[in-house]
Amino acid sequence: MTKSLRRIVLELVIAAATVAIFIGPLLFAAFSAGMTATEAANLGFRLPKNPQYLANLAAVVKASNYMMLRAFGNSVVITVFTLLVLVVVASLAGFVLERRRCRTVSVARFLILIGLMLPPSVITTIWVMKAIGIYKSLAGLVLVEVALGFPYTVILYRAFVATIPRELDEAALMEGVRPWQLFARIVFPLLKPVTATTIVLSSVNVFNDFVNPLYFLPGAKNVTVPLTLYNFMTQYTTQWNLLFADVMLISLPPLICFLFFNRQIVAGMTAGAVKG
């Protein structure tokens, strides 16, 4: 065997092993999602004999009085509003935290670092939410997601503001531009790469979030997508085909997101970690 042929074989082996390990388990779910209940019951890793994807997906969507649709609706509303609020408050804060030097800013930066590290205290958060009347509401969950996503997002924005030359601000202010105009018309448009990264990264995180809705948005009416999956897990103990159809349905949005925005996702994760 020549050296280059051996290399090609080695590369193929590496590629095949990686795909088998990291995609195999997902394929198992995708195959089982198209089986009949009896076929899925023995957990075989094979293609469905008579694929019935549409029937299974329809059964999942219709289950518990169209709970799935309500969950998708809730999850989309929560994700969209979280992103809107998060982008606005974090970009505004990131701009001032990077440009301004004063005691308040130093204190604020320290408090943000704490939030990056410490686990949130769930039950006292419920207590605060009850006191201000936002417990068990979509708006309440949105605000919690913003509060918990804020430290990481603001660090991404700060790092990017640092790369915009100060002279730009000074020139604009000299022209008599007001600070909020400077931010809204000049700086914010320049922050587009971070905004794109935040939107992609946080939408996947918020959409997939299980723990916060579990604590802060209990109740069947308010169910979110990962919680339907959790409910189905205990409900479909004999219909694994439907359970996996649900798994498939839930993995599609992040998969689509990934196919289109792979670059922003990776940029966001590495920027925060390596420079942060």
Added chain:
Amino acid sequence: MNKSSAKSYPLLFLVPAGIIYVTLFLIPTLASLGFSMTRWTLAAATFTGLDNFAMFFSEPSLNIGLRNTLIYAVMTSVSKVVLGFLLAVLLTSSLRTKNALRAVIFFPTLVSTIAVGIIFSHLLHPSMGAVNQGLALVGIQGPNWLGDPHFALVSVALVDVWKGVGTALVIFVAGILAIPPTYYEALAIDGGSSWHKLVHLTLPLSWPATSAVILLSFIGGLRSFDLVWAMTGGGPGFATDLVASIIYKQYQAGFYGLATAGNVILVLLVLALALPLQKLLSLREVDL
């Protein structure tokens, strides 16, 4: 800073974020210190001193969570660091499929943790699951991965590594790609071996990435909850209970003061372990 520039960057811009962050993160965190020392129903609280903490450390069904959390955090973070680094070295080499393979390894990080838990609890089924069926083909009788208390925690940790190693990988890849190629050229001229290259060049110069991965995955490990909850619910017995899953159980049972004490313990655990770790890691930083 002079007055005019203070005016150009008004503190008012911090207010919207500040209100949300203070109300829903900082106040609950501070309040947890107080409520952790009470018997609490959300409506009324009775001061009980350090009873909750004493209970957490003495009751076997509670303190097993501390032990498991430490084991779980160490196991997952060490595996993610080692595997992530080796994969990153492999996938920054001249491998033709490297970009595609990076994407393949990264994809599971975007799949819902509950979905991953469901998939693997079926693959790891003791008799019918694909893992033990596969082992049976080569004559090995696989263990009851999630049902045997000796294996359960390790099994969940392995699934966690499967799902999370992609994050470590992309951070390492960014760190390795940031090393100026001139270093490698100099080494090539001096005739260093590839082992030499790995140990004396890639490893020290990608240190910022390494310390980021260690910290992120260790803190993430200490805080883990959803994967364990979806795969074992803390069982068999309490074999896979973590501090975070115990907090949830106590919360469900209505022991709010005890659950909050669990939260405070988790906070202290993160502070006691992650802060010194960060200090230690930043000492070893090399300037490029």
